[in-house]
Amino acid sequence: MLFIKRPIFNAIIAHAKTDYPLEACGLLAGTQNIAQAQYVVENIRRSPFAYEMDPLQQVRAFIDIEQKGWELLAIYHSHPKGPEFPSETDIEQAYYPETIYLIISLANYEMPVVRGYRINAGQITEVSIVVQ
Incomplete structure (x- = not known):
């Protein structure tokens, strides 16, 4: 189970809508399964069908997460x-089996749907x- 504070939940949906029609991507961090921070990471593929996180932004986020x-x-x-x-x-590139993968569907732009998965092998x- 993942708990996401309402402002963070709203922010990831806003990020997805801002980057529309391209895929948006980012990270959530915190403790005890409570997301306390969002890290927006640029999709360097700039594609509506795939994402690749900017490696430098991703490493900076990982460092910040560890320092906190x-x-x-x-x-x-x-x-x-x-x-x-x-x-x-998504399944082939799920390199973090202990991490939850959130997918924000904008198939209905006005009513986004967010679901979470663990993907392992x-x-x-x-x-x-x-959402709290």
Whole structure:
């Protein structure tokens, strides 16, 4: 289960909408499964169908997370036109099995859907998301 504070939840949806029609991506960090911070990371692929995080921004976020004593809780990205389920590419590139993957679907732009998954060796398990 992942707990996300309402302002952070709203911020990831706003990020997805700002980057629309391209995929947006970023990180959530915190402790005890409570997301306390969002890290917006540029999608250097600039694609509506895939994302690749800017490596320098990603490393800077990891350093900040470590310095604050937090842990990486979630990696998020948007599916501008697609469903809120991991794509084949998402599954193949899930390199952090202990981390939750959040997908923000903007298939219905006015009613975004956010779902979370753990992806380990191709196995997908949905994780409950609680917005506080």
